[in-house]
Amino acid sequence: MTAITSDFVAAPVLPKWVVPVLLLAFAYGVVPLIGSSYVFEAILLPFLALSLAGVGLNILTGYAGQVSLGSAAFMAAGAFAAYNFNLRVEGLPLIGSIFLAGIVAAAIGIVFGLPSLRLKGFYLAVSTLAAQFFVQWALTKFSWFSNNSASGVIDAPRLSISGLALDGAVGRYLFALTIVTVLTFLAYRLVSSQTGRNFIAIRDNETAARIIGIPVLRTKLLAFAISSFIIGVAGVIWAFAYLRTVEPDGFDLDRSFQILFIIIIGGLASIRGAFFGAALILVFPLALSRLGGFLLGDLFDSGVLDMSQRIVLGALIILFLILEPDGLVALWDRVRRRLLFAWQST
Amino acid sequence: MPLPSYTLGVMEASAYAPEVFARGLPSGPRPEQSFEDVAKSAGAVAGDASALLSLQGISLSFGGVVALADIDLSVRQGEIRAxxxxxxxxxxxxxxxxxGVYRPDRGHVQLDGTSYAQVxxxxxxxLGVARTFQNLALFKGLSVLDxxxxxxAYKVRSNFAGQVLGIGRxxxxxxxxxSRAEQILEFLHLTAIRDRLxxxxPYGLQKRVELARxxxxxxxxxxxxEPMAGMTASEKSEMASFVRAARDRFATTVVLIEHDVGVVMGLSDRIAVLDYGRKIADATPDEVRNDQRVIDAYLGVASDNEDGAGI
Known part of the structure; x- marks a missing residue:
């Protein structure tokens, strides 16, 4: 009981919106001025894309409790759909292509979400693998999707919004940042709405949810649709803003796992968690390679780096699952509360 | 026995409309019921018109284990039935x-005049039915208020897009x-903890939150x-008074399972006693207290204890 009461004593003093607004002001106003092209290309763009994918998966897995291993498939569906809409529909603005790509990903999400009506947990996770393998296979098999490119590779179109070209690293960063901001805000609104509470109700107790009249089947499919929409748009950012050239193999099972790890490490059922997790997953290999190079010199080549990354990342995930199942977000909140408490009591 | 199959139309017709029943009238049929007079005179015969809920010949078995055998039960409007x-x-x-969590092998459930093979x-x-669970079935990740x-949630008609954008209904x-949730929290003295997960x-409060939901x-x-399972004596009497207050305030008919015979005797209008899936008694607390079969099966009082002392 004492622990719970102390939570209330050290409640945050700032209103909820202050931190996000400050962060956004920094991201829009300061980062474009100080960031180098390396920072945008290698860190911020993949960070934004993976964070958004994490937000999407968190809606499905963290909030609605439906485990999915098909995230990369929905990213691929979004990326290739946007490419094709952009290529084949004359006069469709880029934003329109992206929105329709999200809708396509959502439709595929609903189809592969149908097993969730009967399956739970591991069984459902395995059935979402079907999405992973099917989408990747279809995109490779039918060259129409990549406009008959021999290798299945697609090249991103020029990014522009109402005539404003966004081709440089900064432009693509602002483009990605804007989409991520809007969708994250909407996702935040969603999880605090009645629909979001229905997601949590189904996750926490499906029978009770059904008894009190929550439309369980419809709500589960809605979770799949919304989640896939967001992940699909994240795929577009990944392909159009970050890599610029993608092939179906880039959206393999490893990517799905990466997104799952992001939300586990960052914190399930937390919008912020996706950003925390994505930051860790991206910064961690860079830090490791710097550290390894510094300590071991030439011995630490790319093979060793790759292997040590996997080992350390695996260990990290195990540690998180055991020590902090609520993820980095819970860790961060606890540290912040301690600091605030220390600051208040001085 | 031919079971009438329900159609959507039937269900819509019997759908719950909260404004139709008069507040402050803890018992008695709703005013607009056409068979009001019949209901008043019919009394407590099984399947009579004043019954809000009646079970007819319910049998249920799991594999070879008989859980329920030919149970009839009739619950009147506004009563607390243990x-x-x-x-x-x-x-x-x-x-x-x-x-409706289980489908009975035989028999059917009649709710407010409509008969179901499985609810x-x-x-x-x-349909105006709410329940709590023996083992708590709350949504742990949500606050008390949520x-x-x-x-x-069953009433929500707005879609997710409207909710996200804050438009429409x-x-x-x-x-x-x-505001309705806050009223109930107030009623059950839970307002102070409304924002807690x-x-x-503690367990006793969770039970009360489930009652509020x-x-x-x-x-x-x-x-x-079992709304009072695992509670202390004072929590039990508090819960019993909440159940009674809820019945009086919302004219709710209550069917409750409880192990604490003392609480049940004081709270219920009538008591049905089950033993090995059969109903062995169905009467007022006083009658049940003195029923020899009940005493043998359940109350465990020596049969020479005629005045029921010690129960």
Missing amino acids: IIGPNGAGKSSLINVIS PTQRLAH NVASGL SRGEQRDSR VGTL ALVAEPRLLLLD
Whole structure:
């Protein structure tokens, strides 16, 4: 009981919106001025894309409790759909292509979400693998999707919004940042709405949810649709803003796992968690390679780096699952509360 | 026995409309019922018109184990009806049949004049039925207020897009469900903990939050599966007074399972006693107290203790 009461004593003093607004002001106003092209290309763009994918998966897995291993498939569906809409529909603005790509990903999400009506947990996770393998296979098999490119590779179109070209690293960063901001805000609104509470109700107790009249089947499919929409748009950012050239193999099972790890490490059922997790997953290999190079010199080549990354990342995930199942977000909140408490009591 | 199959039309016709029943009238049929006079004179005969809920010949078995055998039960509008019996007597199975979680092998459940072979669980809230569970079935990741407000989820008509953008009827719905949840929290003295996550609450309070979630829809029929299990004596008497107050305030009919015979005797209008899936008694507390079969099966009082002392 004492622990719970102390939570209330050290409640945050700032209103909820202050931190996000400050962060956004920094991201829009300061980062474009100080960031180098390396920072945008290698860190911020993949960070934004993976964070958004994490937000999407968190809606499905963290909030609605439906485990999915098909995230990369929905990213691929979004990326290739946007490419094709952009290529084949004359006069469709880029934003329109992206929105329709999200809708396509959502439709595929609903189809592969149908097993969730009967399956739970591991069984459902395995059935979402079907999405992973099917989408990747279809995109490779039918060259129409990549406009008959021999290798299945697609090249991103020029990014522009109402005539404003966004081709440089900064432009693509602002483009990605804007989409991520809007969708994250909407996702935040969603999880605090009645629909979001229905997601949590189904996750926490499906029978009770059904008894009190929550439309369980419809709500589960809605979770799949919304989640896939967001992940699909994240795929577009990944392909159009970050890599610029993608092939179906880039959206393999490893990517799905990466997104799952992001939300586990960052914190399930937390919008912020996706950003925390994505930051860790991206910064961690860079830090490791710097550290390894510094300590071991030439011995630490790319093979060793790759292997040590996997080992350390695996260990990290195990540690998180055991020590902090609520993820980095819970860790961060606890540290912040301690600091605030220390600051208040001085 | 031919079972009338329900259609959507039938269900819509019997859908729960909270404004039609008069507040402050704890018992008696609703004013507009055409068979009002018949109901008054008919008394407590099984299947009579004043019964809000009646079970006819319910049998249920799991494999070879008979959980319920040919149970008839008639619950009148506005009464508090207890179901007692030793462990494994089939009490929870009965609640699960009434709420549609189980489909009985034989027999049917009549809710407010409509007969079901299996009560449609998904429509339960619309039919004006709410229940609690023997083992808590709260949504641990939601606050107390959100848990209680979720009891009104069946009424939500706005779609997710409206809710996200805050347009259309979603704002009104949100306001309405919050204010109704707050009223119930006030009624059950839970206001002080409204923003706590339910998972962090002590057991007795969680039980009360579950009652609040069931009550917020102002159900006509409230099924309580061991609402006082694991509580201290003072928590039990508090809970009993809440159940009675809920019946009086919302004119709710209550069917409850409880092990504590002392609490049951004081709380219930009538008591049905189950033993090995059969109903061995169905009468007022005083009659049950003195029923020799009940004493043998359940109360465990020596048969020469005629005045029932010590129960």
